[in-house]
Amino acid sequence: MKLISVTSPHTTGPSRTQRVMAQVLLATLPGLGVLCWLFGWGSLINVLWACLAALLCEAAVLRLRGKPVGFHLTDGSALVTAVLLALAIPPTAPWWLTLVGVGFAIIFAKQLYGGLGMNPFNPAMAGYVLLLISFPVDMTRWLPPFEAPDIATSLQLFLGRDNGIDALTGATPLDSFRTWAGDSTALAAQPILHGEFAGLGWEWVNLAFLAGGLWLLWRRVIAWHIPAALLGALALCALPFWLHDSARFASPLFHLFSGAAMFGAFFIATDPVSAATSRTGQLIYAALIGVLIWVIRSFGGYPDAMAFAVLLLNLAAPTIDYYTQPRSYGHSKPKRGIGG
Structure with a gap:
């Protein structure tokens, strides 16, 4: 029987990793709700897309490393990284920007160091800084507060069809x-x-x-x-x-x-x-x-x-x-x- 080797902590019950990660995700909901209220549906779209991308990237790297995919994928850490990164980027971000940031955070800042518990840097912030340095224009395109676009416009922005959105964006x-x-x-x-x-x-x-x-x-x-x-x-x-x-x-x-x-x-x-x-x-x-x-x-x-x-x-x-x-x-x- 192949034994699964994981890093600490090894606690169970209320402090187990899955429950901690779930509580962190729940705690982000008020902030996500206000972001959607002020800036439109883009933040929610980014969060959902980032979660899917993070799970796919994590599963691919775990398989390449010969690790049990199901066991590690269900600890919730990839979802927390995805949500934290998606909340930090503008709601006008196109799909590829979120994918690049999440992919770097999961593959390079987390998994290449050994996975959860081994990374010396915060993966979400490593992905954010990569995006900010590489794509400064896209990372600073915030819409004015209280002028949220509808969901159709938010989806167009997500697909990379800005339709003149540059004229509407402003400084924070x-x-x-x-x-x-x-x-x-x-x-x-x-x-x-x-x-x-x-x-x-x-x-x-x-x-x-x-x-x-x-x-x-x-x-x-x-x-x-x-x-x-x-x-x-x-x-x-x-x-x-x-x-x-x-x-x-x-x-x-x-x-x-x-x-x-x-x-x-x-x-x-x-x-x-x-x-x-x-x-x-x-x-x-x-x-x-x-x-x-x-x-x-x-x-x-x-x-x-x-x-x-x-x-x-x-x-x-x-x-x-x-x-x-x-x-x-x-x-x-x-x-x-x-x-x-």
């Missing part, structure tokens, strides 16, 4: 603020910047993902350390600069409720495989992500930096864990020095 709040930073008159004239308390429309997207994230905390699927440290560091970095020059630097609320702040804090940075694992390490890991997000948003070349910040700290997570591992009972704290 973060992109607009970067463009007009320093000019208070121009900032006041940008309607996309002025919602109830943050970027128009995106405040509701972030509130929806915040609700889903709080539900994950309540269900104990994730711990509070990473979301709290990431959002706290982002707000603390933004506050003094905004107080000093509000025409050049966005407010803490604008940073927290525009872009992918809540989505990244609760759904991306908390990935148990690629994040730091010790409690102290999680606080350091997440705080550094928050700092990097603010730095790149304020001074870098991209308006939203969640994916770049997460991937950079994925690289640092093993080192952070090494220096923050808890001391075992009855053992002194290990000395750190040259060679060990």
Whole structure:
């Protein structure tokens, strides 16, 4: 009889992998609903297509690797990767863009490292960054909020028939603020910047993902350390600069409720495989992500930096864990020095 070798965790019951993944998927539904309300059916179409593509890619690679397809395909991890990536890309994305991103995330960022539990990088963010760098025009074509196209138009966009959609797309709040930073008159004239308390429309997207994230905390699927440290560091970095020059630097609320702040804090940075694992390490890991997000948003070349910040700290997570591992009972704290 051939034995199936899998990585940890090996728990059963409420903490088994399938149930955890299912709860993460359920927690994304409020955010998906708001995205569809604001930007049309494209987000839902992207999610469904991404899930199908992810399952096909995962099954193909598992078969090539000689792994039991049914056993690994039902753990739900491929679906979570697909949904997280599809939620991050514009609802105007054509089918091939989603396929390229999902294929890279599943094949290169996950399976070529050994599958679930072996990947050093968050697969969804690896796929997103590939798309953002390779196809920047398609990845920045967001429609104005509250002007959602009907399902027929969304399907045409999915099939690659833009029908002049370029004339209707516009900048996101973060992109607009970067463009007009320093000019208070121009900032006041940008309607996309002025919602109830943050970027128009995106405040509701972030509130929806915040609700889903709080539900994950309540269900104990994730711990509070990473979301709290990431959002706290982002707000603390933004506050003094905004107080000093509000025409050049966005407010803490604008940073927290525009872009992918809540989505990244609760759904991306908390990935148990690629994040730091010790409690102290999680606080350091997440705080550094928050700092990097603010730095790149304020001074870098991209308006939203969640994916770049997460991937950079994925690289640092093993080192952070090494220096923050808890001391075992009855053992002194290990000395750190040259060679060990």
